Amino acid sequence: MGKLQYVTTERIDKTGATYRLLIGQRSNGKTFAALQKALEDFAKTGRPFAYIRRWDVDIRGAKGEGVLRGHVNKGVISSLTKGEYDGIVYRSRAWYFCKTDGDGKTKITAPEPCGYAFAINEQEHEKSLSYPVHTIIFDEFLARDGYLVDEFVLYMNLLSTLIREREDPVIYMLGNTINKYCPYFREMGLTGVRDMVPGDLKVYKYGDSRLSVAIQFTDALSRHGKPSDFYFAFDNPKLKMITTGEWELSIYPHCPDKLKPQDVVFSYFILFENDLLQADIINIDGRKYTFIHQKTTPLKYPDNDLIYCPEYSTKPNWRRKINVAGSDVERKIWNYFVLDKVVYQDNTVGEVVRNYLQFCGVNLK
16 A cells, blocks of 8 residues: 555645635545645734635534644644644634643633634625635535535625735635536636546636636545545445545436337437437337437537526527426426436436536435
């Protein structure tokens, strides 16, 4: 077993990008590294950091207190302050350096916070406040169970509150490879993320503006894996994210039949992100289901075929949400999903549909 190499921010910091996205396998040090950078900056300049999560429950009480526990345990605080402080106190959504006695009890607490905690779902409450933060860390920005409505806009609003009129804050966004169909990738124009592999780093520019975004697909901890990987050696593609950092995929039902053209009684289409899917309603001796697969050729009849797409369109044959039925045909189509009579070409197609359904506000189990 090779030596474990945990992530640092050194490589992505060299890009000088405004937004620095670190994605990769779970527990490879992304959060520790970004917080380490933030703590070093505070120790040198006195500028606190901002730590962001999607939900307020993730920064309450013991969860918030535990964010910097690893840095305390590894002696980071003591090292950065030359022994003046050796611990962390968390109160009122803020972290403070502190000095502890031999029993670990706080004796002295620093007068100013080293960092503040924020939740996107509570960003409305922060608009009237001001925080002099420099390093901004959005942890676990990739989600598998869905995002807040208009989350990207809410996130931008929170950043606007934190940044105000300053030009120097640096933003880290950290995520495990659990969902490649992330709205942040679309909103930020990160078109090549799905094709990235561990070790890749890409920088995106935006016209003549000073804005730049760097995204690094962090390397695996070890070329030979982690010592604990054998615990997750089951034949389940979801577990690849834990052991190798590959994108997580669920297992979806595949087509049980060898289909003939006459088995297809109706076709409709789903256009989501950059994926065009064809969904065929199959009828074989009275067995009816929907088979969804990649469509590798352009739409022949975009003005006539029934097409589901999140983008707004005034065309009468285009629909945004598959669960909002306006005709008998659409109700029958949606009923296949309700009754779990949908099969897929492969797990990747199933993942596209799952994310499209989340856009529709549906989380079918």
